[in-house]
Amino acid sequence: MxxxxxxxxxxxxxxxxxxxxxxxxxxxxxxxxxxxGVVGESGAGKSQTFLAAMGLLASxxxxxxxxxxxxxxxxxxxxxxxxxxxxxxxxxxFQDPLTALxxxxxxxxxxxxxxxxxxxxxxxxxxxxxxxxLERVHVAEARRRFRQYPHELSxxxxxRVMIAMAMLCSPRxxxxxxxxxxxxxxxxxxxxxxxxxxxAEEGTAIALITHDxxxxxxxxxxxxxxxxxxFVETGNVDNIFHAPQHGYTKMLLDSMPRxxxxxxxxxxxxxxxxxILRVRDMKVTFPVKLDRGLFGRAVDLPAVDGVSxxxxxxxxxxxxxxxxxxxxxxxxxxxxxLPATHGSVTxxxxxxxxxxxxxxxxERRNLQIVxxxxxxxxxPRMTIAASIAxxxxxxxxxxxxxxxxxxxxxxxxxxxxxxRMINRYPHELSxxQNQRVGIARAMINRPKLVICDEAVSALxxxxxxxxxxxxxxxxxxxxxxxxxxxxxxxxxxxxxxRIMVLYLGQVVELxxxxxxxxxxxxxxxxxxxxxxxxxxxRVERTRSRIRVPGELSSPxxxxxxxxxxxxxxxxxxxxxxxxxxxxxxxxxxxxSLETILADKASLGMPRSAVG
Numbered sequence: 126m127x128x129x130x131x132x133x134x135x136x137x138x139x140x141x142x143x144x145x146x147x148x149x150x151x152x153x154x155x156x157x158x159x160x161x162g163v164v165g166e167s168g169a170g171k172s173q174t175f176l177a178a179m180g181l182l183a184s185x186x187x188x189x190x191x192x193x194x195x196x197x198x199x200x201x202x203x204x205x206x207x208x209x210x211x212x213x214x215x216x217x218x219f220q221d222p223l224t225a226l227x228x229x230x231x232x233x234x235x236x237x238x239x240x241x242x243x244x245x246x247x248x249x250x251x252x253x254x255x256x257x258x259l260e261r262v263h264v265a266e267a268r269r270r271f272r273q274y275p276h277e278l279s280x281x282x283x284x285r286v287m288i289a290m291a292m293l294c295s296p297r298x299x300x301x302x303x304x305x306x307x308x309x310x311x312x313x314x315x316x317x318x319x320x321x322x323x324x325a326e327e328g329t330a331i332a333l334i335t336h337d338x339x340x341x342x343x344x345x346x347x348x349x350x351x352x353x354x355x356f357v358e359t360g361n362v363d364n365i366f367h368a369p370q371h372g373y374t375k376m377l378l379d380s381m382p383r384x385x386x387x388x389x390x391x392x393x394x395x396x397x398x399x400x401i402l403r404v405r406d407m408k409v410t411f412p413v414k415l416d417r418g419l420f421g422r423a424v425d426l427p428a429v430d431g432v433s434x435x436x437x438x439x440x441x442x443x444x445x446x447x448x449x450x451x452x453x454x455x456x457x458x459x460x461x462x463l464p465a466t467h468g469s470v471t472x473x474x475x476x477x478x479x480x481x482x483x484x485x486x487x488e489r490r491n492l493q494i495v496x497x498x499x500x501x502x503x504x505p506r507m508t509i510a511a512s513i514a515x516x517x518x519x520x521x522x523x524x525x526x527x528x529x530x531x532x533x534x535x536x537x538x539x540x541x542x543x544x545r546m547i548n549r550y551p552h553e554l555s556x557x558q559n560q561r562v563g564i565a566r567a568m569i570n571r572p573k574l575v576i577c578d579e580a581v582s583a584l585x586x587x588x589x590x591x592x593x594x595x596x597x598x599x600x601x602x603x604x605x606x607x608x609x610x611x612x613x614x615x616x617x618x619x620x621x622x623r624i625m626v627l628y629l630g631q632v633v634e635l636x637x638x639x640x641x642x643x644x645x646x647x648x649x650x651x652x653x654x655x656x657x658x659x660x661x662x663r664v665e666r667t668r669s670r671i672r673v674p675g676e677l678s679s680p681x682x683x684x685x686x687x688x689x690x691x692x693x694x695x696x697x698x699x700x701x702x703x704x705x706x707x708x709x710x711x712x713x714x715x716x717s718l719e720t721i722l723a724d725k726a727s728l729g730m731p732r733s734a735v736g
């Protein structure tokens with residue numbers, strides 16, 4: 126029996142330039158307990174299709190057709206009736222939790238309101254249900270987070286809160302709009318498992334909107350491929366993945382990197398001798414106030430804790446790990462955008478910490494970074510041409526205005542930006558185009574080192590593939606070295622020569638990309654790899670996932686560093702030592718997985734972890 130039936134739905138928006146058709150005459154249904162995947166690139170109309178069902182279109186939106194849910198026509202519902210349906214029977218996990226959550230209300234107020242409105246549950250009973258869901262979606266220190274405001278949480282934490290809110294009333298249809306985009310692989314796997322459990326136990330129907338074909342392979346029964354407002358291919362998940370008919374579907378699948386299959390490396394074999402960058406025993410700590418108020422206690426939070434590595438000319442070192450492991454902090458400390466508490470960074474034989482302002486500024490021409498959010502890192506009042514030209518003004522002031530324009534035009538062409546966009550502003554460009562602006566800005570002075578900090582995490586798979594290809598081409602052309610930071614191991618394997626895995630600011634494994642992905646040694650690395658989805662339903666359904674039960678580790682916990690070395694439990698301050706298990710393959714000291722699971726069981730946690 127269908128939970129929702131959509132017939133000949135069209136959505137259009139009235140704009141000063143005329144009507145824009147976002148959704149064009151689409152029809153589909155979702156049965157009880159079924160998961161339908163709706164895939165396609167940004168602007169395809171995926172979100173607008175389901176926003177119409179929720180009654181949440183913008184004021185200039187118009188709909189035609191029919192959306193029937195539980196025998197009711199949703200397009201004709203009165204506002205009061207629509208509010209009763211939303212959140213109780215029909216729930217949505219929004220793509221951007223920061224704009225979906227109310228900034229001036231605490232998490233407790235917003236979650237409790239859902240239960241009060243739809244179930245009449247209030248007070249301590251509502252708080253118990255809310256805290257239970259926060260813990261189920263792996264919100265660390267749930268009780269403390271429950272009293273905080275959205276701006277006090279990280280992006281991934283806000284996403285988990287949004288998921289918990291959507292699941293509070295066990296809805297009949299759960300619409301998940303890119304629900305795991307900002308999450309780590311292990312948390313993503315837990316969230317998908319949680320959604321699958323709700324689907325199986327409650328018979329909840331799920332509409333999964335995503336561009337991640339690996340997530341589709343893991344979760345979906347059927348797939349609708351959407352392009353420019355229309356469905357171009359429909360089928361069960363096996364046929365879509367193994368016998369796609371439409372060229373657009375084939376392009377989406379070909380664009381997805383696979384963790385279980387190696388593509389050619391970013392450039393030729395990396396030289397075995399010589400180094401461009403040497404980092405030794407890097408430590409970065411931040412003072413954190415544990416208690417609010419005048420006499421709150423402050424402690425030092427170790428964000429990066431003794432990291433050492435070398436980088437060869439022309440090499441890409443991938444840096445992976447979950448949120449909070451210190452990836453971005455390490456990158457900023459290497460560039461001296463953050464002060465290091467301890468350690469040294471040697472760049473082409475020079476100790477960066479010893480350079481004064483002018484000398485450091487001179488070196489920054491060769492030390493560049495591409496940030497995760499290009500829209501936030503570009504000046505909204507500057508055209509993209511001005512943003513790309515700004516590094517030239519700083520490091521090559523002798524260039525004439527005409528020479529700068531020529532260099533900007535050449536770089537725009539090199540990164541695939543239409544030169545007709547030269548006078549546009551960041552808000553007039555798509556996410557992929559803004560990311561290209563960020564790359565052009567970083568590359569315009571032909572640097573020797575570029576750090577890419579989650580530079581492709583929020584992009585469509587086709588744009589992501591283009592950006593990775595672009596970075597490989599620029600590396601081959603310029604001979605630059607890269608530190609590529611990401612939580613997506615598939616992407617990291619695609620672009621890197623070596624991979625370094627961080628856990629709570631410490632290196633737990635460092636090896637060549639194929640050695641690390643095909644034969645990981647450390648339990649944490651094995652966890653990450655087993656949690657990363659593979660865009661093949663036949664492979665994905667036969668994989669076993671490694672789970673280490675317990676709360677998410679916190680750097681404020683003095684024993685957290687020994688999570689994978691319980692035999693040293695109680696020896697506070699002990700740091701697992703790195704050991705070379707094979708030539709070039711370094712692994713932190715750890716106990717066997719069986720010992721770790723037995724230790725968790727002795728602490729009253731479930732032992733079952735592989736399955």
